[in-house]
Amino acid sequence: MMVPWRSIKLLQRAVNLWLFGFLFSTVGAAEWLWIHPAVPALPPPPGALSMLTHGFAYLPSEWAIVAVIFVMVLALRSVVLPNRWYFTAVQWVLFSSLVNFSWLTSTGGHQLIANVLFWMIFLPAEEPATARTEHVPLSRLVHATAGWIIRFQLLLAYAVTGIQKLTGTWWLTGDAMGIVATDTSYGPAWLAAVPWFAGLVNHAVLLFQLTFPMALWWRPARHRWMVLGLVFHLCTGIAFGIVDMALAFLAIYPIWFRTGEDHMRH
């Protein structure tokens, strides 16, 4: 039932490394994004809970840069030291608020990290002691729930994007990749000049996204599909200028690593 400790530890380090790297990369545009934002914040959704994830709709926008620095410091700390739940909670509130504040720059990768950060609050900071009793302590229940929700969150992202594409027209006819490739915001334009190859890539992407959740569930295929995912995300990240989104997905992969699963079975 428990997600292996080694997978949890790797996930915590990878997510914090991503957080630090991404926020550090925003510093060059801090004047436009955080200090004197060029784009106004969206109004928060109704409900008191949105105060947690849309903080800068209520707080002065000048505080955003302070939040950026604070999250970076906490992330750097958590790369090397155990993840304390209270630090992760602060990171989740601030990072979610920053993502919603700079809504025009946010991608699915940022939303993924924000969601995973919430569930990381409930993951253990240190390796839990092996239980030898019939009764399961509450802490183990909480750890297991959070670990499995993070696992499913990753699968859901691939499954839903694949299903969304099935409801369209051009992914099924094989024309979608050519349209994306000839869009000057994305590319690479040469892909459309070889229609059979564009069609092949089109269907390969669809197949990969739809099979990813099943392949990860099936242990023998898991690492092979993760390698495919690595190639897929790096290619799309570089071609479309969304490397941060690509790395965000890859940072969550460790939660599905097999390392330690055999040990837990025994």
Next chain:
Amino acid sequence: MSSRGARSLVVFVVAIHVAFLLAYTLPACFVPQRLQAWSTRIVRPLFHQRWNLFAPDPSPCHCQVEVALGDADWRPLIPGDRHYLLRRMDRPLAELIRSDVQHGDTLLRPILADAVRGLARDIARDAGPLRYRLVQHCIIDPERPADRATRITRLELPMP
């Protein structure tokens, strides 16, 4: 709690959460309306996520907002030499404006107008007010996506 009971509880909580996420993110045609309304109320404030990049279809138009000072030539609102996160705003902003323009509305919504003004704030205004336009390059035949028709729409900004 017994091991079996604990396992059941974990499965239940995970299943409920995932079900709400699915109801929130799947295409509307797959989800009963009432369940979608519940999921929006629960998921939107805390766990908002959208997984529809290039889905259900990629946009048929490449679009960009351009700006001109007085009688000068048009230039992109966000030049190509800007920080990658600023360049990234170009496309979604233009898409939102395109969506309004498609409904025959060339007077921008206040939030989009403020965003356009904010991104053009470093342009000197000595030579008069700025002019804005939306340039779209739209596919004509999906099988020949490189052939695109150009549409230009002048944009009006409401008074700040």
